[in-house]
Amino acid sequence: QTVVTQEPSFSVSPGGTVTLTCGLSSASVSTNYYPSWYQQTPGQAPRTLIYNTNTRFFGVPDRFSGSILGNKAALTITGAQADDESDYYCVLYMGSGIYVFGGGTKLTVL
Amino acid sequence: QLQLQESGPGLVKPSETLSLTCTVSAGSISSSSYYWGWIRQPPGKGLEWIGNIYYSGSTYYTPSLKSRVTISVDTSKNQFSLKVTSVTAADTAVYYCAREGSSSLEYWGQGTLVTVSS
Numbered sequence: 001q002t003v004v005t006q007e008p009s010f011s012v013s014p015g016g017t018v019t020l021t022c023g024l025s026s027a028s029v030s031t032n033y034y035p036s037w038y039q040q041t042p043g044q045a046p047r048t049l050i051y052n053t054n055t056r057f058f059g060v061p062d063r064f065s066g067s068i069l070g071n072k073a074a075l076t077i078t079g080a081q082a083d084d085e086s087d088y089y090c091v092l093y094m095g096s097g098i099y100v101f102g103g104g105t106k107l108t109v110l
Numbered sequence: 111q112l113q114l115q116e117s118g119p120g121l122v123k124p125s126e127t128l129s130l131t132c133t134v135s136a137g138s139i140s141s142s143s144y145y146w147g148w149i150r151q152p153p154g155k156g157l158e159w160i161g162n163i164y165y166s167g168s169t170y171y172t173p174s175l176k177s178r179v180t181i182s183v184d185t186s187k188n189q190f191s192l193k194v195t196s197v198t199a200a201d202t203a204v205y206y207c208a209r210e211g212s213s214s215l216e217y218w219g220q221g222t223l224v225t226v227s228s
Contacts, residue, residue, distance in 0.1 A: 034213035038157075045206060045221050046157065051214035089157055093213040097145065097170030099159040 002026075004092055006102035012080045012109055020105045021072040022090030028071035033092040035073035037066060040087045040104075049088075050075060077107075085109040112137040114207050114219035122201075122226050128194040132207030132219060139188045140165040145210040148181060148192045150203040151221075158203075162210055163190055197226045 003025035012018035022035055029035060031053045038046040048057040050066035053073065063078045073092075077084055090102040118130035132146070139146060147162035161171035163181045171179050175194070183190040194201055204221040 036214035038215070040157075045218045046215075048214065048216055048218075051212050051216070055212075057216070091159070091215060097162060097168075098172065099147075099210075099215070100172075101149075101157045101159055104156045 002094060002100050004090065004100050004102040006088075006090060006105045008103070009106045009108070012077070012084075012107065014080060014082060014109055016080050017076065017078045018080060018107065019069070019074050019076045020088055020090075020107070021069065021074050022092070022102050023072040024092070029068065029073045029092065031068060033073070033094070035066065035068075036091045036093075037064075037073075037075045038089045038091065039084075040089065041085075046089065080109050082109050112209065112217050114209065114217060116205060116207050116219045116222040118222065118224070120223060120225060122197055122224060123228050124198055124226055125196055128192070128197050128201060128224055128226070130192045130205055130207075130222065130224070131189050132191070134188045134190075134209075137209070139183065139190065140185045143211055144216075145170075146183070146190045147208045147210045147215060149206045149208060149215065149218075150201075151206070152200070152203045159215075160192065199226050202226045 005023040037050040040046040054066040065076045087104045089104045113135045115133045122128045145162040148160040163169045178195045180193045206221045207219045208215040209217040
C-alpha cells in the first residue's frame with residue numbers, strides 16, 4: 001500500500017515563507033513521480049498550482065514554486081498572503097496510469 | 111476555456127449503484143493527449159483518486175476500489191462516466207471529474223455531492 005505523506009498542518013505569518021513537503025512511506029520522491037500540487041479552499045474544487053515537480057500552471061503567481069528537497073517533493077510559498085490560507089494536496093504519479101494523493105496540509109496564515 | 115461538469119443523483123441507497131457523468135465542453139474528449147479521471151472527497155476528509163479512462167476506452171483504477179468501479183467513455187457525447195457498485199455510507203463524498211495531462215490533474219469540474227443513505 002503506497003502512502004503519500006504530508007504535514008497535517010502548518011502556519012505562516014503574512015509575508016513569510018513556508019515550505020510544505022510530500023513524501024513516500026517506502027521510497028524517495030524524485031522527478032520520476034511527476035509531483036503536482038493543488039490548492040483547495042472550503043467548498044471549492046481544487047486548483048492546480050504546480051505540475052511536473054516545478055512547472056507553474058496557467059495563471060499561478062510566481063510566489064508558488066515546486067522542487068525536490070532531499071527525498072521529498074516540496075511546495076514553497078514566498079510572501080504568504082491571507083488568501084493562501086487553504087488546504088494543499090500533493091499528488092504523485094505512480095506509473096501505469098495511477099495517481100495517489102497525499103493526505104493534505106492545512107495552511108494557516110496568521 | 112475547457113469546462114467539466116459532473117451530473118447524477120445526489121442520493122443513492124446502500125447496496126445500490128452510484129452513477130455519475132462528466133460532460134466536457136470547449137475541448138474534445140477524443141484528444142490523444144489526455145486521460146479523463148474521477149476523484150472523490152468524503153466530507154471533511156482528503157482527496158482520493160478513483161481512476162481514469164482514455165478516449166479509446168483504456169482504464170486504470172486505484173487498487174482499493176477496482177472491484178467496484180467502472181469508468182466508461184462516450185466520445186459521441188463528449189462524456190465519460192463513473193459507476194460504483196454496492197455502495198455504503200463510506201462512499202458518501204463530493205465526486206470530481208478532471209482532465210489528466212502532463213502527469214497531473216489539470217482541469218477540474220466543480221464537484222457533485224453524492225450521499226449514500228436509505
